[in-house]
Amino acid sequence: MKRFAELIQQLEMSNKTNDKIAALISYFSTADEKDKPYVIAMFTGKKPRRPVPTALIREWAVELSGIPAWLFAECYHSVGDLSETIALILPPPDHHTDRKLHEWITDLALLNGQSDAVKKEFIHQAWAGLSTPERFIFNKLISGNFRIGVSGKMLVNAIARQSNTESSKIMHSIMGKWSPDEITYQELVEGKHVNTDNSWPYPFCLAYALDAAPADLGEIRDWQAEWKWDGIRGQIVKRNGELFIWSRGEELITAQFPELHFLKDDLPDGTVIDGEILAVKDGNVQLFSILQQRLNRKTISKSQLRDVPVGFYVYDILEHEGNDIRKEDLASRRKKLEEVLARLSNQQTILLSPVIQFDNWEQLAELRETSRTNNSEGIMLKKLSSLYHSGRKRGDWWKWKINPYTVDAVMIYAQKGSGRRANHFTDYTFAVSDGEHLITIAKAYSGLTDNEIKEVDSFVRKNALEKFGPVRTVKPELVFEIAFEGIAVSKRHKAGLALRFPRIMRWRKDKKVTEINTLDDLRQLLASTYAAEKE
Amino acid sequence: MALITFTNKGIYCKQGDFYIDPWQPVNLAVTTHGHSDHVKPGNKGYLCHDLTKPVLLQRLGADLPVQTLPYGKEISINGVKLSLFPAGHVIGSAQVKLEYKGEICVISGDYKTEYDGISTAFEPVRCHTFVSESTFGLPIYKWQPQAEIFRQIRNWVTDNNNQLKTSVLIAYSLGKAQRLIKNLTGDQAIYVHQSIANLNEAFIHAGVKLPATIKITPDIKKEELQKGIVIVPPALADGKWMKNLLNPSTGICSGWMSVRAGRRWQSADAGFALSDHADWPGLLTAIKNTEAGKVYVTHGFVSPFSKYLNEQGISAREVVTRYGNEEEEVLKET
Numbered sequence: 001m002k003r004f005a006e007l008i009q010q011l012e013m014s015n016k017t018n019d020k021i022a023a024l025i026s027y028f029s030t031a032d033e034k035d036k037p038y039v040i041a042m043f044t045g046k047k048p049r050r051p052v053p054t055a056l057i058r059e060w061a062v063e064l065s066g067i068p069a070w071l072f073a074e075c076y077h078s079v080g081d082l083s084e085t086i087a088l089i090l091p092p093p094d095h096h097t098d099r100k101l102h103e104w105i106t107d108l109a110l111l112n113g114q115s116d117a118v119k120k121e122f123i124h125q126a127w128a129g130l131s132t133p134e135r136f137i138f139n140k141l142i143s144g145n146f147r148i149g150v151s152g153k154m155l156v157n158a159i160a161r162q163s164n165t166e167s168s169k170i171m172h173s174i175m176g177k178w179s180p181d182e183i184t185y186q187e188l189v190e191g192k193h194v195n196t197d198n199s200w201p202y203p204f205c206l207a208y209a210l211d212a213a214p215a216d217l218g219e220i221r222d223w224q225a226e227w228k229w230d231g232i233r234g235q236i237v238k239r240n241g242e243l244f245i246w247s248r249g250e251e252l253i254t255a256q257f258p259e260l261h262f263l264k265d266d267l268p269d270g271t272v273i274d275g276e277i278l279a280v281k282d283g284n285v286q287l288f289s290i291l292q293q294r295l296n297r298k299t300i301s302k303s304q305l306r307d308v309p310v311g312f313y314v315y316d317i318l319e320h321e322g323n324d325i326r327k328e329d330l331a332s333r334r335k336k337l338e339e340v341l342a343r344l345s346n347q348q349t350i351l352l353s354p355v356i357q358f359d360n361w362e363q364l365a366e367l368r369e370t371s372r373t374n375n376s377e378g379i380m381l382k383k384l385s386s387l388y389h390s391g392r393k394r395g396d397w398w399k400w401k402i403n404p405y406t407v408d409a410v411m412i413y414a415q416k417g418s419g420r421r422a423n424h425f426t427d428y429t430f431a432v433s434d435g436e437h438l439i440t441i442a443k444a445y446s447g448l449t450d451n452e453i454k455e456v457d458s459f460v461r462k463n464a465l466e467k468f469g470p471v472r473t474v475k476p477e478l479v480f481e482i483a484f485e486g487i488a489v490s491k492r493h494k495a496g497l498a499l500r501f502p503r504i505m506r507w508r509k510d511k512k513v514t515e516i517n518t519l520d521d522l523r524q525l526l527a528s529t530y531a532a533e534k535e
Numbered sequence: 536m537a538l539i540t541f542t543n544k545g546i547y548c549k550q551g552d553f554y555i556d557p558w559q560p561v562n563l564a565v566t567t568h569g570h571s572d573h574v575k576p577g578n579k580g581y582l583c584h585d586l587t588k589p590v591l592l593q594r595l596g597a598d599l600p601v602q603t604l605p606y607g608k609e610i611s612i613n614g615v616k617l618s619l620f621p622a623g624h625v626i627g628s629a630q631v632k633l634e635y636k637g638e639i640c641v642i643s644g645d646y647k648t649e650y651d652g653i654s655t656a657f658e659p660v661r662c663h664t665f666v667s668e669s670t671f672g673l674p675i676y677k678w679q680p681q682a683e684i685f686r687q688i689r690n691w692v693t694d695n696n697n698q699l700k701t702s703v704l705i706a707y708s709l710g711k712a713q714r715l716i717k718n719l720t721g722d723q724a725i726y727v728h729q730s731i732a733n734l735n736e737a738f739i740h741a742g743v744k745l746p747a748t749i750k751i752t753p754d755i756k757k758e759e760l761q762k763g764i765v766i767v768p769p770a771l772a773d774g775k776w777m778k779n780l781l782n783p784s785t786g787i788c789s790g791w792m793s794v795r796a797g798r799r800w801q802s803a804d805a806g807f808a809l810s811d812h813a814d815w816p817g818l819l820t821a822i823k824n825t826e827a828g829k830v831y832v833t834h835g836f837v838s839p840f841s842k843y844l845n846e847q848g849i850s851a852r853e854v855v856t857r858y859g860n861e862e863e864e865v866l867k868e869t
Contacts, residue, residue, distance in 0.1 A: 012795060012798065012799060013798070013804055013805055013806075014804060065674065067674050067843075068843070068846065070839075070842075071673075071674065071839060071842075071843055074673060074836070074839040075673050075674060075675045078673055078675065078794075078836075079675055079794055079795075079796065080796050081795065081796070084794070084795055085675060088674075088675040088677070088793075088794070089674050089675055136795075423791075423794075423796055423797065
């Protein structure tokens with residue numbers, strides 16, 4: 001585990017991608033063979049079952065350290081990470097245990113089903129034999145949440161370079177169904193398992209935000225325009241009589257959408273299509289906030305099925321008649337997609353994402369302005385000659401989103417962040433005015449530079465009026481422009497409305513608290529978006 | 536009547552009519568040490584330890600009216616007995632002991648309990664009332680012995696040398712810089728930024744024994760710096776200045792580096808948990824050794840630290856001060 005702790009330290013020390021990839025390559029070249037698949041599993045979010053509940057781990061750590069529970073909570077607020085807090089407050093180790101990463105993981109898995117006393121004894125013993133950095137890793141192994149600033153792409157690139165294999169092959173292999181206790185690093189690199197598994201998805205092709213004028217893209221005849229739908233990206237896989245629906249987060253979400261299960265009989269074997277899951281009622285795409293009622297649920301009730309039916313807007317086909325056709329150009333893929341969809345029995349739930357016809361870029365820009373009337377986020381531009389890339393690649397696919405809504409609001413609460421942001425006040429709550437009062441409308445924690453955060457942090461420290469645990473009430477003085485993607489009625493919020501995806505656009509140092517927006521401004525916006533939906 | 540009160544100008548001793556580390560101009564400022572959150576310009580008179588004087592003269596002006604005392608020597612101001620005891624924070628840093636009609640009060644300023652090899656070691660002083668900082672007043676802060684940290688720093692320098700990287704350590708010019716110089720002197724030449732070199736000269740002039748260092752000037756070759764150890768104050772850490780170096784690798788030396796969030800917040804290549812403040816066990820031991828019945832807790836994790844002391848049966852109160860922003864000093868310095 002020492003070698004792995006070293007890797008984690010190297011990864012955290014640098015914020016340069018090249019350094020991180022170098023550290024990963026070095027790790028995969030020198031680490032214990034059996035450890036490697038576990039590390040890949042961890043970095044790609046394959047979580048084993050949590051053997052001990054967090055509450056118990058926390059309780060035992062507090063007990064061992066001899067500090068009161070409230071003081072532990074203070075420490076946790078300051079550190080921003082539970083595993084690390086525990087590693088730091090425990091008494092120093094009294095011996096050193098040198099075991100391999102996979103041995104720890106295997107032993108932890110064996111704790112499942114054991115009594116709490118057995119678990120406690122094991123955890124105590126482990127803590128007593130590990131240094132602070134190793135304890136941190138050990139605690140992370142228990143929780144399974146290992147977010148360490150390594151993106152999937154970075155990991156794939158490192159393995160690809162280390163093993164001298166094409167990165168798309170590695171990505172494909174890692175995305176498949178495998179278990180670290182049954183596969184070797186070599187087998188994973190070679191990807192044998194993905195040939196027998198029916199479910200494996202392809203890496204999604206992603207678009208960059210358009211950062212130049214669309215006219216710079218050249219001739220309009222080289223481009224296909226579609227609406228940029230605001231739902232969740234999905235990939236539908238049909239092979240050997242089985243149907244699988246994957247989300248962008250590479251999770252299987254098949255069970256959540258019974259409306260799409262007819263595809264098991266309708267789609268020919270060897271078909272993989274890419275599209276967007278949306279709430280669709282009477283042929284109209286609904287707001288994302290409506291779709292949200294259907295997401296991440298274990299069971300779907302009849303009323304949910306009736307009130308929030310979903311549909312799938314398809315925009316690409318990746319596998320056709322059992323062949324991977326990602327290397328064919330978009331124009332030819334689109335033709336095949338149209339043919340496949342035309343043969344489906346149900347054409348209401350599965351729809352071809354329409355191509356927008358336009359004669360020049362100016363006209364498309366005008367159409368883009370109407371995006372909100374069909375609840376889309378703007379326009380997608382795809383080069384007709386483009387292949388279906390793995391991940392993000394500049395130049396072929398662009399998202400040309402409409403500008404977000406904005407509101408000027410004043411900061412009234414601040415809270416310390418977690419992780420890298422621990423110890424700085426980085427999470428803010430904003431309010432607009434409602435007559436004489438201020439009423440909260442959003443919480444946001446991104447969009448400021450480190451220097452701005454430091455400046456706000458110092459303001460909060462000097463102007464805190466009251467404190468409630470980690471939260472400070474501050475003098476309403478700092479005005480920020482908050483951008484958001486949508487607005488919806490909300491019974492849970494005092495304002496009676498909720499903003500979707502609010503974030504700090506910029507700090508309006510030029511504005512005073514008397515110049516912020518009012519709740520009425522937002523109510524009007526709400527009324528107008530609902531009117532648009534009814535049209 | 537209490538020997539000290541907390542006013543909007545700073546910590547005040549009414550019986551003696553002087554202030555300790557005031558943040559607004561007063562007649563007499565008794566000064567614990569030279570960090571800018573503890574000493575401000577504009578006072579009519581200053582009283583500090585012999586080795587804090589050169590710092591004040593350099594930072595606040597050569598004609599500053601400064602009176603000095605060695606550690607342990609007692610003087611009387613308006614009937615209040617005053618003496619200074621080592622705080623172990625930086626060279627010349629002092630705890631201020633006040634005694635009046637048998638009542639003893641000690642104001643510690645900033646302190647650390649581990650001997651750093653260059654500042655006179657912290658000395659516990661028995662008192663009735665103790666004013667303690669709480670910069671690292673949470674049980675997550677437990678320092679490793681400095682010998683271990685310096686071992687890590689030396690390994691890091693060796694790795695950098697092997698990879699042809701320039702080792703740049705970020706450290707406050709007063710305190711941390713001298714501590715690094717004293718403990719890292721050896722195989723490599725140590726190059727220091729102007730602000731550090733100036734302070735070093737002043738200390739050497741005042742009789743402090745400091746190992747030799749080289750002031751960084753434009754005519755020193757980049758290749759030379761690459762082989763040595765470069766020490767600069769935080770203000771230069773992100774600046775253009777770094778771009779002149781060959782393949783620089785930066786290391787921050789600060790107690791905040793013991794927590795991952797602290798390391799990740801700073802865009803440094805390495806973090807070393809080397810602090811000039813007492814850690815949690817250090818604070819608790821120091822307070823216990825004073826045998827004080829009343830503790831005032833200033834700058835740091837004021838609330839949890841006071842609450843904990845009260846739960847342990849030590850009567851403690853939170854006090855709002857303007858201390859605790861050493862960083863600002865260094866930013867203004869350049």
